[in-house]
Amino acid sequence: MEKIYGRTKTIQEDKVSGFCPGCMHSTVIKLIGEVLEEMELVDRAACVLGIGCCGLHMDYIAYDNTTAPHGRACAVATGMKRSNPDSLVFTYQGDGDFASIGLAESISAANRGENITVIFINNGIYGMTGGQMAPTTLVGMKASTAPHGRDPKEHGYPMHMCEILNQLTAPAYLVRTSCNTPANVNKTKQAIHKAFQNQLDGKGFSMVEIVTSCPTNWGLDPMKSLEYIEEKMLPEFPLGVVRDR
Numbered sequence: 040m041e042k043i044y045g046r047t048k049t050i051q052e053d054k055v056s057g058f059c060p061g062c063m064h065s066t067v068i069k070l071i072g073e074v075l076e077e078m079e080l081v082d083r084a085a086c087v088l089g090i091g092c093c094g095l096h097m098d099y100i101a102y103d104n105t106t107a108p109h110g111r112a113c114a115v116a117t118g119m120k121r122s123n124p125d126s127l128v129f130t131y132q133g134d135g136d137f138a139s140i141g142l143a144e145s146i147s148a149a150n151r152g153e154n155i156t157v158i159f160i161n162n163g164i165y166g167m168t169g170g171q172m173a174p175t176t177l178v179g180m181k182a183s184t185a186p187h188g189r190d191p192k193e194h195g196y197p198m199h200m201c202e203i204l205n206q207l208t209a210p211a212y213l214v215r216t217s218c219n220t221p222a223n224v225n226k227t228k229q230a231i232h233k234a235f236q237n238q239l240d241g242k243g244f245s246m247v248e249i250v251t252s253c254p255t256n257w258g259l260d261p262m263k264s265l266e267y268i269e270e271k272m273l274p275e276f277p278l279g280v281v282r283d284r
Contacts, residue, residue, distance in 0.1 A: 067160065146207070158231065
């Protein structure tokens with residue numbers, strides 16, 4: 040009988056996911072593991088985890104990982120890659136970690152063209168720390184620190200990280216994907232594969248921004264959160280390749 044699907048060995052069988060129902064972190068982590076296996080990079084991989092929900096899987100992935108101080112994942116990854124250039128070094132960060140608390144480190148690493156990969160999870164809100172407004176929170180979207188919704192006059196507008204980094208000279212690959220449909224899951228996997236291959240080829244900085252959901256802090260059930268991605272998130276954060284060198 041032909042094998043259709045198998046569990047990636049990068050996720051330990053005796054561990055249970057700590058993610059909320061409908062959270063797409065688990066999907067992305069599975070995709071990363073599949074790509075590492077298919078590219079035979081598990082033994083060379085080193086992941087730098089951001090603080091928050093991004094770090095919840097540290098206990099059940101079967102490849103090397105470390106946690107950086109909040110927002111400093113790109114700085115830590117820079118040191119790891121420069122000191123061990125044969126490793127595949129990638130960060131796994133949320134919007135608060137990458138685009139707010141760590142904005143200086145993120146942009147500086149991209150501007151230097153560091154030969155690392157960033158997996159950037161954009162769900163428009165701080166997840167673990169209480170549902171606060173993030174740099175990517177939509178206009179009108181409610182958060183614990185914006186109970187009446189994001190108001191541009193008070194809070195500014197959502198930040199578009201692919202487009203912001205596209206103003207720099209050095210980045211090699213900037214792409215925005217999602218996991219809201221099976222087709223988009225496949226495209227996300229392809230983007231992660233390409234970003235990792237760019238690092239192996241020494242092309243420099245690559246970022247895969249993945250538009251995901253946070254049903255718990257959005258106050259929606261998992262199915263409604265998929266509709267919210269399609270109707271609200273994707274018009275603000277259109278999918279596609281922003282740069283490919």
